[in-house]
Amino acid sequence: MDEFGVYAVFGPEEEAPRRIVNIGRPGKSTVTVKPGVQQIVLFTRGRWDKCTSVTVELNDENNVLILLGKLTPFNKCFSWELWEDGAWSNGATLTVQLEGVKSEPDATLTISQKEYTPECNAAALVPRGGVGKRKRSRDEEVEEDKAKGQENICPNASEKATPHRRGRNSLRAGQTRLFPQKEEQTTTHTPQNPRTKAKQTKTPTQTAAVDSPSGRWGQTLCQIDPQTAILIGGQGARMQFCKDPIWKLCTEDLSWVPAETLAEGPTPEARIGHTATYDPESKRIFVFGGSKHKKWFNDVHILDTQSWRWTMVEAQGKVPPLAYHSCTLFRGELFVFGGVFPRPHPEPDGCSDSLYIFNPEMAIWYQPIVNGDKPAPRSGHSACVMQGKIFIFGGWDTPVCFNDMFQLDLCLMEFSAVQTSGSAPSPRSWHGCAVLSDSRFLVHGGYNGNDALSDTFIFNTDTSCWTSLTLPQLTSVPRAGHSIITMATACTKDSSDEQEEFSESSPQTMLIFGGGDNEGSFFSDLITMPVKDVCE
Numbered sequence: 001m002d003e004f005g006v007y008a009v010f011g012p013e014e015e016a017p018r019r020i021v022n023i024g025r026p027g028k029s030t031v032t033v034k035p036g037v038q039q040i041v042l043f044t045r046g047r048w049d050k051c052t053s054v055t056v057e058l059n060d061e062n063n064v065l066i067l068l069g070k071l072t073p074f075n076k077c078f079s080w081e082l083w084e085d086g087a088w089s090n091g092a093t094l095t096v097q098l099e100g101v102k103s104e105p106d107a108t109l110t111i112s113q114k115e116y117t118p119e120c121n122a123a124a125l126v127p128r129g130g131v132g133k134r135k136r137s138r139d140e141e142v143e144e145d146k147a148k149g150q151e152n153i154c155p156n157a158s159e160k161a162t163p164h165r166r167g168r169n170s171l172r173a174g175q176t177r178l179f180p181q182k183e184e185q186t187t188t189h190t191p192q193n194p195r196t197k198a199k200q201t202k203t204p205t206q207t208a209a210v211d212s213p214s215g216r217w218g219q220t221l222c223q224i225d226p227q228t229a230i231l232i233g234g235q236g237a238r239m240q241f242c243k244d245p246i247w248k249l250c251t252e253d254l255s256w257v258p259a260e261t262l263a264e265g266p267t268p269e270a271r272i273g274h275t276a277t278y279d280p281e282s283k284r285i286f287v288f289g290g291s292k293h294k295k296w297f298n299d300v301h302i303l304d305t306q307s308w309r310w311t312m313v314e315a316q317g318k319v320p321p322l323a324y325h326s327c328t329l330f331r332g333e334l335f336v337f338g339g340v341f342p343r344p345h346p347e348p349d350g351c352s353d354s355l356y357i358f359n360p361e362m363a364i365w366y367q368p369i370v371n372g373d374k375p376a377p378r379s380g381h382s383a384c385v386m387q388g389k390i391f392i393f394g395g396w397d398t399p400v401c402f403n404d405m406f407q408l409d410l411c412l413m414e415f416s417a418v419q420t421s422g423s424a425p426s427p428r429s430w431h432g433c434a435v436l437s438d439s440r441f442l443v444h445g446g447y448n449g450n451d452a453l454s455d456t457f458i459f460n461t462d463t464s465c466w467t468s469l470t471l472p473q474l475t476s477v478p479r480a481g482h483s484i485i486t487m488a489t490a491c492t493k494d495s496s497d498e499q500e501e502f503s504e505s506s507p508q509t510m511l512i513f514g515g516g517d518n519e520g521s522f523f524s525d526l527i528t529m530p531v532k533d534v535c536e
Contacts, residue, residue: 004046006054006071006096011037020096023050028097040094042069043077053099058092069258070211080261212256213247215522217430217481217515218272222285224305226488227251230259232268232276232287234514236522241270241292251487251509254526265310268301272481273323277334279360286334286360289322296321296342300358317365319356324430326383328390330410334358335390337408340379351377351397355408372415375406380429384441385410386461391418393443393459394428401427401449405459422466425457432484434510436531445479445515452478452518458535471534473527474512482515482523486531510534 005022010033021029023046033040042056054071058080069078216234219242223229231247246267248259260267268274274290274297285303289296298321300313325339336356343350353374358365381395381402390408394401403425405418425431431446436458444456454477456469486508508531516522 004044004048004051006042006044006098008094008096009039009041010034011039017043020094021098023098028095031094031096033092033094039079041077041079042071042096044071048073051098055095055097055099057095059095060092063093078261212526213514213524214242214244215514215516215524216242217479217522219481219483219514220274220276220287221249221483221485221511221513222276222278223485223487224278224283224285229485229487229511230276230285230303230305231256231483231513232285233271233274233290235272237520241272245270249511249526251511254528263303263308263310266301266312267310268299268312269297271297271323273325273340275325275327275336277327277329279329279332281332282360284360286327286358288327288334288336288358289325289339291323291342294342296323298322302360313360313363315358315363315365319358319365320352322352324379324396325352326381326392328383328385330385330390332360334360335383335408335410337383337390337392338375338378338381338395351379353377368413370408370413370415372409373406373417374415375404376400376402378402378429380447382431382433382443384433384435386435386438386441389461391441391459391461393433394425394431394446396429396447396449399449401429401447403427418464420459420464420466423457423468424466425455426453428453430480432482432512432515434484434486436486436508436510436535440535442484442510442534444474444484444512445482447480447518452480452516454478469534471529473529477523478517479515479523480518483513484510486510507532 003023006020007017008020008031009017020031020042021027040058044054052072056069056071056078071078213231213234214236216236219234220232221229222232227250229249229251231249233245234242236242244258244260246258246260246262248257248262249255250257268287269292271290271292275286275288277286277288278284279286283305285305287301287303289298291297298319300315302311302313303309304311319336321342322336322339326337328335334357336358337352337354339352341350341352353376354367355370356365356367375392376397378395378397381392383390383392385391388410390410392406392408394403396402405420406415407418408415425443425446426448428446428448431453432444433441435441439462440458440460442456442458445453447453454475456471456474458467458469459465460467488508510529510531512527512529513525514523
């Protein structure tokens with residue numbers, strides 16, 4: 001067989017594949033592509049024994065990353081298509097580099113003097129088992145360019161803030177922002193405290209590897225089967241929305257796979273503060289709401305995990321644009337509570353205390369008649385369905401952080417305050433929450449109006465009692481806006497049978513991803529813990 005090489009085809013008019021780099025002349029090769037091409041196909045040929053992987057990048061004329069992918073012995077080909085957005089224009093550069101081979105970089109290969117950039121500025125992905133298409137609206141990048149440099153500040157931020165109850169004391173400059181922009185921190189005349197000032201001299205961002213998501217907060221992590229979870233959205237360093245917004249987590253080996261082109265159809269616009277809810281009956285993920293700079297969403301996007309196709313729902317009924325709300329699934333319907341409205345808004349506090357229900361079968365929004373003691377308006381709270389009830393904890397409504405607990409009886413459609421006992425969490429929002437069993441859920445971290453937190457608590461719905469935990473894996477780094485889920489762990493029938501089985505009684509593993517520390521750092525780490533160790 002011929003020596004190992006990487007080849008490219010630029011559009012269907014290309015007569016023959018062009019070799020970009022080979023094992024005899026390894027290193028980095030840069031290629032420009034002529035205008036009018038709407039498809040790039042990259043593939044390898046030859047033995048992989050002298051090369052571990054191939055990194056592929058596409059950058060615009062300002063060297064800003066547009067596409068990022070990796071070819072491996074298990075993913076030997078991928079394509080990127082741009083059928084909806086038309087031909088590119090102005091300066092795109094394709095870079096291919098062999099990994100695991102030490103040599104001087106190859107000379108630059110020029111295919112055309114004219115360069116161009118795609119209208120769609122997003123990371124391309126390399127799915128397992130095939131290639132996909134990325135389709136987005138033409139206006140998406142225009143909107144992002146207009147908002148570039150603006151920061152997505154803490155919802156309901158004002159000059160007054162008290163984390164525990166309403167008051168007139170002014171908050172020090174910058175404390176109302178969940179994750180302040182680095183430039184603003186370094187130029188503030190009155191820093192929050194010396195500890196914050198000391199950290200400002202350091203680079204706040206953790207840079208993730210090519211084969212894992214970049215650091216972020218405000219994303220969602222959603223389990224779709226016992227071996228797979230999907231990461232959607234998020235915002236990272238310098239308040240920039242992640243250019244690698246969709247990832248697939250394979251829990252068998254805790255590996256990440258870029259997944260934005262895994263599914264066909266129009267992908268959701270970049271956002272934070274949204275919700276992603278998986279329905280195991282229909283095997284679909286429902287993405288609702290969120291925000292992007294000064295833009296708020298009330299759209300519903302559905303990812304069918306069987307056909308791997310995105311669709312946007314044209315729903316009947318009305319639901320306001322919301323971010324940092326909660327969304328839970330009960331009997332096939334989505335229950336959306338709370339959230340923050342776009343600003344300015346006629347509501348005095350900017351937060352919602354309303355309950356909206358989305359029926360996917362009818363594609364309609366409606367508001368049910370609800371009785372009882374309804375929670376105060378809030379955003380950044382948590383909600384989980386247990387024993388036919390939705391338990392709502394914490395949240396934020398300027399200038400208040402909450403640590404109260406409410407339950408909604410889904411049979412009676414009646415709210416009631418839960419009188420709790422034990423060691424309750426302090427007031428907080430943007431904390432992580434995960435169901436551990438039929439009667440217990442966990443709360444970790446969050447933001448109290450001044451700082452990110454690292455403490456952990458378990459609530460028992462049978463006894464209405466809080467228990468404080470000390471988990472060394474979680475206490476070392478305060479974080480807010482992170483994701484926590486629990487997933488079944490595979491177990492074999494016996495030593496002679498390699499067949500893995502999953503059931504409700506299978507051992508559970510808790511996974512914690514991402515978040516930020518309110519001092520400029522955004523995390524891309526993945527922490528795993530057996531649920532049995534947490535509950536003991």
